[in-house]
Amino acid sequence: MNFANLSFEQPLLAEDLLTISQDKRPLVTFQFEEYLVVKGKQVNNSLNEAVPLRHPIKIHEAMRYSLLAGGKRVRPILCIASCELVGGDESLAMPMACALEMIHTASLIHDDLPCMDNDDLRRGKPTNHKVFGEATAVLAGDALLSLAFEHIASNTRNISPDRVVCAIAELSTAIGSQGLVAGQMMDLESEGKEVSLNELEYIHVHKTAKLLEACLVCGTIVGGGNTADIERVRKYARCIGLLFQVVDDILDVTKSSEELGKTAGKDLVSNKATYPKLMGIDKAKKFASELMIQAVEELAYFDAARAAPLYHLANYIANREN
Known part of the structure; x- marks a missing residue:
C-alpha cells in the first residue's frame, strides 16, 4: 500500500467516522472515553505490578519513572481491543499489552538521548537521562526491552504455544532492524537532507507504524x-500507524510544548523531513483524513459492536491534541 500516492481530492472528514460501520448505523452509543479510562487503569495496574521497586533500586526507579509517567496507553489498549475484536478476553491480551508498553517506553527513553533526538521533556516531565543520567537511561531502556519478552513468556495463560510464538515473532520483527530500528536509523540519516515522500513514508512506517501494527x-x-x-x-x-505519525508531525508545528507535554518545534529546528514540510499543513491534514477512512473501511468485515473501540480509536488518533 503506497500511502504517498493517495489522492487529496475531496477529503473525508474525521466526523464521518462515526457514521461508518458494518450496517451504516452510527456508533454513538459506545462510551469511548469511559472505555479508555477503564482500560488505561487496568493497564497501569498491571504495569505497576510488573516492575516492582527492588534491588538494584536505581535501575528500577528509572524503569518505573518512564513506564509509569502517564501517557495515553494507546498501544496496549489497541492490543486489548484487537483481542476482543475476534472474541478474545482482555486477560489473554494483558501480558502482551504490558510488554508492548514496556517496549514503547524503552524506545522513548533511547529516542530522547543526546545521541539520538536529544530531548529534555517527555510526557510533561524531564526525560529519563535528565533525571538519572545517560548511562542509567540506556540501561533502563535495555532492561524494559528484555523484561517485555520475559513478561510475555512468564505470564501468558490459556493460549496455545504456537500462537504465543507467532505473536513474539511478530513483535520481534516490528522492533528490530527491519522495523522500528530501521525507521530510527533512516530518520537520523535524513536530518538536514532532502527527503522524498516515499522515503518519509518508509521512515514513519518503520519507526512508528510497525509497533502499532x-x-x-x-x-x-x-x-x-x-x-x-x-x-x-x-x-x-498500517493506516492508523502512519496516521499517528502524520498527526504527530502536524502537532509539532501547531502546538506548544505545554500542550504537547514534550518539546514542540524540534523537527523544524533539526531540519527533519515531516509531512507538513513536504506537503504543507492543509495537504497533511487531508492525508490524515484519507488514512483514517481507509482504516475504518477494514473494520467493516467485523462485528460492529466488537469493532466499536477500534472505530473510535482511529478517530481519537486522528483528532488528538498531544
Whole structure:
C-alpha cells in the first residue's frame, strides 16, 4: 500500500467516522472515553505490578519513572481491543499489552538521548537521562526491552504455544532492524537532507507504524483470530500507524510544548523531513483524513459492536491534541 500516492481530492472528514460501520448505523452509543479510562487503569495496574521497586533500586526507579509517567496507553489498549475484536478476553491480551508498553517506553527513553533526538521533556516531565543520567537511561531502556519478552513468556495463560510464538515473532520483527530500528536509523540519516515522500513514508512506517501494527496483530493472534482476521487488522493497523505519525508531525508545528507535554518545534529546528514540510499543513491534514477512512473501511468485515473501540480509536488518533 503506497500511502504517498493517495489522492487529496475531496477529503473525508474525521466526523464521518462515526457514521461508518458494518450496517451504516452510527456508533454513538459506545462510551469511548469511559472505555479508555477503564482500560488505561487496568493497564497501569498491571504495569505497576510488573516492575516492582527492588534491588538494584536505581535501575528500577528509572524503569518505573518512564513506564509509569502517564501517557495515553494507546498501544496496549489497541492490543486489548484487537483481542476482543475476534472474541478474545482482555486477560489473554494483558501480558502482551504490558510488554508492548514496556517496549514503547524503552524506545522513548533511547529516542530522547543526546545521541539520538536529544530531548529534555517527555510526557510533561524531564526525560529519563535528565533525571538519572545517560548511562542509567540506556540501561533502563535495555532492561524494559528484555523484561517485555520475559513478561510475555512468564505470564501468558490459556493460549496455545504456537500462537504465543507467532505473536513474539511478530513483535520481534516490528522492533528490530527491519522495523522500528530501521525507521530510527533512516530518520537520523535524513536530518538536514532532502527527503522524498516515499522515503518519509518508509521512515514513519518503520519507526512508528510497525509497533502499532504489532500491537493490533499480536492482540488478534492471542485473541484467536484466523488468517483473514489478522490480515484485515494488519491493513487497519498500517493506516492508523502512519496516521499517528502524520498527526504527530502536524502537532509539532501547531502546538506548544505545554500542550504537547514534550518539546514542540524540534523537527523544524533539526531540519527533519515531516509531512507538513513536504506537503504543507492543509495537504497533511487531508492525508490524515484519507488514512483514517481507509482504516475504518477494514473494520467493516467485523462485528460492529466488537469493532466499536477500534472505530473510535482511529478517530481519537486522528483528532488528538498531544
